[in-house]
């Protein structure tokens with residue numbers, strides 16, 4: 001086997017789209033039909049996602065960020081309102097709240113599964129709080145059993161940021177389905193990608209109608225672009241049939257993709273269990289599927305350097321949001337978020353990794369930890 005630092009081994013990218021060879025057929029059909037805007041294929045994708053998640057409605061939009069922002073707007077949340085957001089998430093969760101015009105109040109996470117801490121949520125609810133955006137971090141469901149009664153009692157809505165949790169089940173429910181609505185992302189590092197794109201799922205008919213208006217200039221059904229009526233305010237956050245043509249063939253094989261992700265986590269666990277200096281966060285429920293394999297490592301820099309030297313992709317967890325310029329706040333409120341952010345990393349999680357790749361990556365990590 002070549003030396004791990006001689007540069008001769010093939011690079012392994014952290015993640016990448018996993019296309020099926022059928023996207024081109026779908027794209028050709030869309031191009032031949034000459035209707036490349038938000039049309040019948042986007043509706044088909046919505047119907048399939050709603051059926052899969054088990055909600056009455058699904059509305060396709062331009063991104064996961066737009067999905068969260070439009071959900072808040074559709075719930076009538078905006079200027080003057082406050083929305084609770086966990087401190088450890090991709091910054092899009094908080095930015096979406098700002099896009100809706102509301103202000104963000106950051107809340108610490110719980111340290112085992114990385115969801116928002118229900119006790120901290122309870123303590124943070126104030127007179128202007130109108131919603132909580134839960135984040136199902138890396139496919140692990142937030143603690144809905146505790147969060148739902150807290151939010152119900154306080155009269156605030158739950159919007160689920162399930163961007164990383166399509167197909168993952170928690171507490172017997174598909175993630176995305178709790179609360180008022182759930183938001184998915186089809187950006188490039190997700191199980192199903194359209195390059196960009198998002199989807200909102202909900203059982204609430206009023207939310208569904210308002211979301212259709214908000215994504216299409218105040219029209220509930222598509223118009224001519226000419227002398228249409230625009231009875232309410234809306235914008236342009238549409239998804240297109242070109243994107244749906246790319247997403248649909250992937251979505252048709254989502255179960256295989258979820259099974260591959262489970263096997264990937266197990267393959268890493270087999271190679272990395274019981275290594276000093278490293279812990280594999282728990283996978284507490286059999287129905288949960290992680291978007292990427294995650295690890296907590298004391299000396300993350302050493303592991304990262306060894307992976308870099310072997311051209312193996314990886315990513316560090318996000319910085320806590322309260323340390324980002326738009327959301328600056330005092331460290332003392334966020335001990336768990338700071339600790340997990342410091343130690344967390346995602347390993348290469350492409351869906352086409354082989355047993356030989358897992359052997360190689362596992363060996364690089366184990367040897368970095370022993371050094």
Ligand SMILES: Cc1ncc(COP(=O)(O)O)c(C=O)c1O
Nearest residue numbers: 063064065090092093163185187
């Ligand atoms: C937790 C989380 N929230 C929100 C988003 C935003 O989705 P998008 O990039 O589609 O806007 C992402 C992914 O990118 C995410 O991982």
